[in-house]
Amino acid sequence: MALEDNIRTIVEQVIGELDRRRGPAGDSPQPATAVPAGEGMELSDLSGVDLQRYLQVPNPVNRLHYEEMKLSTPARLGVWRCGTRPLTDTLLRFRADHAVAQDSVMGEVSADFIAKMNMVAVQTLCQDKDEYLTRPDLGRRLGNDALEQIRQACPKGAQVQIVVADGLSSKAAEANVPDLLPALIQGLSSVGVKCNPPLFIKYARVAVMDVIGEELQPQAAVILIGERPGLGTAESLSAYIGYHPRAGMLESERTVLSNIHRGGTPAAEAGAHLSTLVKKILDAKASGVKLEG
Amino acid sequence: MNLKTRLFGQSYAFQSVKDVLAKANEVKSGDILAGIAAGNAAERIAAKQVLSELTLEDLRHNPVVPLEEDEVSRVIDGDVNEPVYSEIKNWTVAKLREHILASETTGGDLRRLSRGFTSEMVAAAAKLMSNLDLILGASKIINSAHCNTTIGVPGTLASRLQPNHPTDSAEGILASVQEGLAYGVGDAVIGLNPVDDSVPATIRSLEKLYDFVTEWKVPTQICVLAHITTQVKALRQGAPVQCLFQSIAGTEAANNAFGVTREILDDAYAAGLKLGRATGPNIMYFETGQGSELSSEGHLGADQVTLEARCYGLARHYKPYLVNTVVGFIGPEYLYDNRQVIRAGLEDHFMGKLTGIPMGCDACYTNHMKADQNDIENLAGLLAAAGCTYFMGVPMGDDVMLNYQCTSYHDVATLREVFRLRPLQEFELWLESMGIMENGKLTSRAGDATIFAR
Numbered sequence: 001m002a003l004e005d006n007i008r009t010i011v012e013q014v015i016g017e018l019d020r021r022r023g024p025a026g027d028s029p030q031p032a033t034a035v036p037a038g039e040g041m042e043l044s045d046l047s048g049v050d051l052q053r054y055l056q057v058p059n060p061v062n063r064l065h066y067e068e069m070k071l072s073t074p075a076r077l078g079v080w081r082c083g084t085r086p087l088t089d090t091l092l093r094f095r096a097d098h099a100v101a102q103d104s105v106m107g108e109v110s111a112d113f114i115a116k117m118n119m120v121a122v123q124t125l126c127q128d129k130d131e132y133l134t135r136p137d138l139g140r141r142l143g144n145d146a147l148e149q150i151r152q153a154c155p156k157g158a159q160v161q162i163v164v165a166d167g168l169s170s171k172a173a174e175a176n177v178p179d180l181l182p183a184l185i186q187g188l189s190s191v192g193v194k195c196n197p198p199l200f201i202k203y204a205r206v207a208v209m210d211v212i213g214e215e216l217q218p219q220a221a222v223i224l225i226g227e228r229p230g231l232g233t234a235e236s237l238s239a240y241i242g243y244h245p246r247a248g249m250l251e252s253e254r255t256v257l258s259n260i261h262r263g264g265t266p267a268a269e270a271g272a273h274l275s276t277l278v279k280k281i282l283d284a285k286a287s288g289v290k291l292e293g
Numbered sequence: 294m295n296l297k298t299r300l301f302g303q304s305y306a307f308q309s310v311k312d313v314l315a316k317a318n319e320v321k322s323g324d325i326l327a328g329i330a331a332g333n334a335a336e337r338i339a340a341k342q343v344l345s346e347l348t349l350e351d352l353r354h355n356p357v358v359p360l361e362e363d364e365v366s367r368v369i370d371g372d373v374n375e376p377v378y379s380e381i382k383n384w385t386v387a388k389l390r391e392h393i394l395a396s397e398t399t400g401g402d403l404r405r406l407s408r409g410f411t412s413e414m415v416a417a418a419a420k421l422m423s424n425l426d427l428i429l430g431a432s433k434i435i436n437s438a439h440c441n442t443t444i445g446v447p448g449t450l451a452s453r454l455q456p457n458h459p460t461d462s463a464e465g466i467l468a469s470v471q472e473g474l475a476y477g478v479g480d481a482v483i484g485l486n487p488v489d490d491s492v493p494a495t496i497r498s499l500e501k502l503y504d505f506v507t508e509w510k511v512p513t514q515i516c517v518l519a520h521i522t523t524q525v526k527a528l529r530q531g532a533p534v535q536c537l538f539q540s541i542a543g544t545e546a547a548n549n550a551f552g553v554t555r556e557i558l559d560d561a562y563a564a565g566l567k568l569g570r571a572t573g574p575n576i577m578y579f580e581t582g583q584g585s586e587l588s589s590e591g592h593l594g595a596d597q598v599t600l601e602a603r604c605y606g607l608a609r610h611y612k613p614y615l616v617n618t619v620v621g622f623i624g625p626e627y628l629y630d631n632r633q634v635i636r637a638g639l640e641d642h643f644m645g646k647l648t649g650i651p652m653g654c655d656a657c658y659t660n661h662m663k664a665d666q667n668d669i670e671n672l673a674g675l676l677a678a679a680g681c682t683y684f685m686g687v688p689m690g691d692d693v694m695l696n697y698q699c700t701s702y703h704d705v706a707t708l709r710e711v712f713r714l715r716p717l718q719e720f721e722l723w724l725e726s727m728g729i730m731e732n733g734k735l736t737s738r739a740g741d742a743t744i745f746a747r
Binding site: 076084 | 322325326456457458459462464465466468469471472476624625626629659660661665666687688689690691693696697698701703706707710735739740741742743744746
């Protein structure tokens with residue numbers, strides 16, 4: 001399909017443009033590491049070890065076979081033991097992976113990031129992260145101030161309204177949106193679809209889309225939301241698309257693309273793919289099971 | 294029946310037995326979310342006091358969902374043994390608690406009484422109990438069952454080997470199976486949660502597991518935890534099904550959300566007995582967990598502890614081989630933190646045992662919950678002391694398919710060592726023949742998955 005051939009072109013364009021903006025160094029910024037003054041060399045980064053290639057069983061019956069087994073699954077195999085307990089580096093790596101996941105759940109998307117992405121920021125009825133985690137009902141609602149803000153920022157009846165949300169991972173939005181958003185907007189514009197300015201909604205659940213639908217009445221809404229982090233990655237993002245979003249919409253009426261992160265579907269590719277998906281949904285005037293069926 | 298009391302000069306009046314049951318619960322975020330929890334700590338204790346004076350007859354006559362509206366209520370009430378019930382119907386819940394805890398009361402006595410209980414009675418007893426009460430009460434009760442091996446024998450601690458894989462790769466699944474067996478894990482069941490719930494994928498995984506345990510003569514049972522209707526289709530197509538699995542809930546409405554009814558369970562049970570490959574007679578495997586009724590909008594205003602007890606009442610009807618609560622999987626809106634998940638784990642295990650089923654626990658947590666590995670190690674230790682039938686074993690506790698953490702292969706081996714427990718007997722003999730275990734301890738060969746390399 002011509003539409004899908006378009007993806008590669010869009011991805012190449014967007015990545016090219018992003019690279020130019022970032023300058024010759026090209027790479028994404030490395031996290032700052034604290035080196036205490038007066039100390040010598042740092043210890044090596046625990047998270048840098050490729051667990052699937054790290055076999056700790058000292059004298060296995062068949063080392064080559066064990067290495068193959070480890071490559072067949074991301075499960076933490078061949079870790080060995082001290083008595084019945086795991087070795088120290090295995091235990092610390094497990095704790096490290098959980099730590100980064102927890103930090104990502106409890107962390108906040110920075111105001112700088114929201115400004116840099118030119119997003120209009122509002123908040124659901126949740127007052128803080130704790131309330132967000134325990135009151136899914138409040139994460140689906142916006143107060144009067146927030147509704148007024150979005151009315152000011154976004155005209156009614158647009159073709160597409162994009163919403164970015166922290167969800168259960170602040171890192172997911174920060175890691176993926178810079179590449180995903182331009183690819184999505186550019187992809188849509190190349191097929192003649194216009195988007196409202198993107199909104200950022202703090203402490204949002206997926207179904208906040210329904211409120212946006214009632215308020216702004218776009219033909220379709222896309223919500224990009226951080227997934228609950230696993231130990232494998234804390235940066236995974238999901239996209240939910242709803243045609244004619246409205247109160248009482250069924251979950252099954254939303255089209256989902258999940259697992260957007262470096263190790264899954266990379267952000268720029270996901271953006272381009274989403275743009276074709278949104279176009280398809282607009283043309284079919286249906287999303288979710290109604291689109292498939 | 295008195296639904297009013299006074300505490301520190303303040304009057305408390307409750308609407309119904311259902312209201313008393315809800316407000317008598319220890320704090321759970323799910324009851325708060327449902328809007329049915331006690332408003333403050335004093336009201337919680339007032340509710341416990343009112344509950345303590347209700348009779349077992351009051352509870353039988355006031356199920357949290359009326360019999361006319363709910364098939365789960367009907368199954369539970371229909372299974373009550375009337376002579377036993379008549380003996381105890383005038384007992385208060387306070388008396389029931391004290392009877393369970395009395396030194397003279399044996400596990401055998403409790404097994405008999407259990408025939409006269411409805412799930413509301415079981416839940417009521419749990420609500421009056423402290424954590425150590427729950428441990429002591431459960432530790433008395435022995436519920437054993439036989440599929441290919443015998444589970445629930447005193448002195449044993451079994452384990453489900455959970456070899457999940459993000460794409461159901463047969464090679465990857467078998468790698469995790471071999472590693473688990475090398476730690477002495479897998480005697481309760483080797484049970485895979487599939488990614489692909491289709492019949493062909495279920496048959497493929499069942500055959501791989503079956504061929505492996507047959508080739509290595511592993512005395513255990515296998516299960517692929519697809520939807521029960523998928524498993525029955527696989528069974529009818531000749532797949533090597535041993536245990537039949539289903540997640541269940543405590544109301545008909547919530548079970549409907551899971552795509553399961555009494556009729557579906559009845560048919561599956563009959564088909565499993567007729568066409569399944571296990572020795573039996575116990576072939577059913579159920580998973581439960583507080584909060585699932587609320588999350589599927591099928592709670593009907595009842596609290597999550599009582600609804601959980603009703604899952605066990607429903608499970609008992611099918612003489613299951615395995616039942617476990619997946620206690621920390623559901624998320625912080627139902628069980629907020631380590632304290633709530635530990636309490637729920639102890640309640641669930643106690644209520645399952647008191648209902649008469651071999652009760653295990655998936656002691657676990659997700660990354661958006663305020664709990665970590667230390668917390669579920671605590672829970673597992675407490676439950677091992679309470680005589681928990683089995684735990685999960687997952688490589689390093691990290692489930693790479695379901696994206697949550699639970700107990701590891703190492704943890705199962707450690708709990709056995711600390712509490713001087715052994716694997717199920719048939720399985721231990723096999724471990725010895727494989728050189729993995731000797732006199733109840735792991736050998737120097739244990740932990741090397743390539744002992745199965747050919």
